[in-house]
Amino acid sequence: MRGVILREAGKPVEVSDELTLRRPGPGEVRVRLRAAGVCHSDLSMCEGRLPARLPMVPGHEGAGEVVELGPGVSGPPVGTHVILSWIPPCGTCHLCLGGQPNLCTSVTPPSPPTLSIAGEPAHAGLGVGCFAEETVVDARAAIPIPDDVPFDVAAVVGCAVLTGVGAVINTARVRPGSSVLVIGCGGVGINVIQGARLAAAATVLAVDPFPDKLVAARAFGATHVSTPDGLADAVKELTAEGGGFDYAFEVVGRSATIRQAWRATRRGGTTVVVGAGSADDLVSFSAAELFFTERRLVGCLYGSGDVRTDFGRLLRLWRAGRLDLDGLITRRIGLEEVGEAFTAMGSGEVIRSLVTF
Ligand code: APR
Numbered sequence: 001m002r003g004v005i006l007r008e009a010g011k012p013v014e015v016s017d018e019l020t021l022r023r024p025g026p027g028e029v030r031v032r033l034r035a036a037g038v039c040h041s042d043l044s045m046c047e048g049r050l051p052a053r054l055p056m057v058p059g060h061e062g063a064g065e066v067v068e069l070g071p072g073v074s075g076p077p078v079g080t081h082v083i084l085s086w087i088p089p090c091g092t093c094h095l096c097l098g099g100q101p102n103l104c105t106s107v108t109p110p111s112p113p114t115l116s117i118a119g120e121p122a123h124a125g126l127g128v129g130c131f132a133e134e135t136v137v138d139a140r141a142a143i144p145i146p147d148d149v150p151f152d153v154a155a156v157v158g159c160a161v162l163t164g165v166g167a168v169i170n171t172a173r174v175r176p177g178s179s180v181l182v183i184g185c186g187g188v189g190i191n192v193i194q195g196a197r198l199a200a201a202a203t204v205l206a207v208d209p210f211p212d213k214l215v216a217a218r219a220f221g222a223t224h225v226s227t228p229d230g231l232a233d234a235v236k237e238l239t240a241e242g243g244g245f246d247y248a249f250e251v252v253g254r255s256a257t258i259r260q261a262w263r264a265t266r267r268g269g270t271t272v273v274v275g276a277g278s279a280d281d282l283v284s285f286s287a288a289e290l291f292f293t294e295r296r297l298v299g300c301l302y303g304s305g306d307v308r309t310d311f312g313r314l315l316r317l318w319r320a321g322r323l324d325l326d327g328l329i330t331r332r333i334g335l336e337e338v339g340e341a342f343t344a345m346g347s348g349e350v351i352r353s354l355v356t357f
């Protein structure tokens with residue numbers, strides 16, 4: 001089988017035809033990939049800024065078709081179109097039952113590993129490994145969607161859209177008329193912006209160093225845009241008494257931008273950390289500022305969503321013309337161009353690169 005492989009963190013990814021995929025075991029299904037988005041977390045894993053088991057087939061934002069069921073698996077049936085979830089909900093733990101299935105840790109990566117390369121075991125990135133022709137996943141990671149949804153649109157729902165829109169509607173529950181700041185306008189940040197539009201935010205300031213990203217941000221609903229150096233002035237101009245935004249979303253994944261988001265949040269407002277930062281990048285807050293300003297600092301994993309219902313909900317919003325998913329995909333590539341797509345991500349030209357099969 002053909003796929004992208006990362007052998008060593010910090011080294012370029014390679015394309016190999018020598019991957020082998022084992023058959024699905026009990027509780028597993030085999031999925032043929034049809035489209036897979038290139039998310040910044042893939043790049044962070046390849047660079048060693050997020051943990052990963054190596055060698056690894058990266059890619060965690062994918063959609064495809066079920067082609068085989070493991071022994072005793074009742075569904076989804078062969079032929080079902082699915083979005084892959086990189087946090088499969090077990091459905092029975094206290095977090096799943098309590099309405100926070102995005103925090104479920106009960107479904108562990110497939111064991112033994114589903115992949116091998118030249119006889120050596122290899123791991124599917126985030127349990128799904130979408131940058132390959134096929135994958136074997138836990139059946140609970142394969143979320144059925146209607147047959148008529150294009151795979152391209154479905155793929156981006158699998159991470160960027162749920163993470164970004166979910167941050168607004170699930171994590172922060174932005175109220176109509178609010179002021180919203182979004183720092184970082186990549187594939188995820190653009191979805192925070194369109195989530196804020198959907199939630200009827202009155203002011204949406206988008207911040208990114210790249211002018212092209214700011215043009216895209218406006219098209220997706222930002223009412224104002226700024227490069228990072230203009231943020232302090234924009235806070236003064238755009239927010240009540242210059243006191244900061246009701247909600248500030250950090251969508252870069254770095255301590256410096258978390259501090260910027262926090263500083264630009266009003267007293268009693270909410271800072272949401274959407275970006276996936278590294279374990280050794282420390283952010284500091286004084287005891288006094290946490291107490292006296294009553295600002296809330298909240299994390300956001302996978303848009304605080306429930307993939308079993310939110311994928312469908314987001315697709316219905318797309319069908320209704322309330323979310324632009326087609327416009328997110330700015331570049332269609334083959335597996336051999338994933339390495340280039342990582343580079344393009346740092347250059348600011350591309351919102352989302354999509355591997356099509
Ligand atoms: N201030 C504002 N924006 C910045 C800054 C900064 N200091 N540094 C980088 N950016 C912008 C980039 O220009 C880019 O537009 O942040 C954006 C990041 O977008 P992508 O690289 O497309 O990443 P994306 O896939 O959107 O993921 C963003 O969310 O899921 C996590 O791991 C992911 O941490 C990453 C974040």
Ligand code: ZN
Nearest residue numbers: 039041159160
């Ligand atoms: Zn992602």
Ligand code: ZN
Nearest residue numbers: 090093096104
């Ligand atoms: Zn669970």
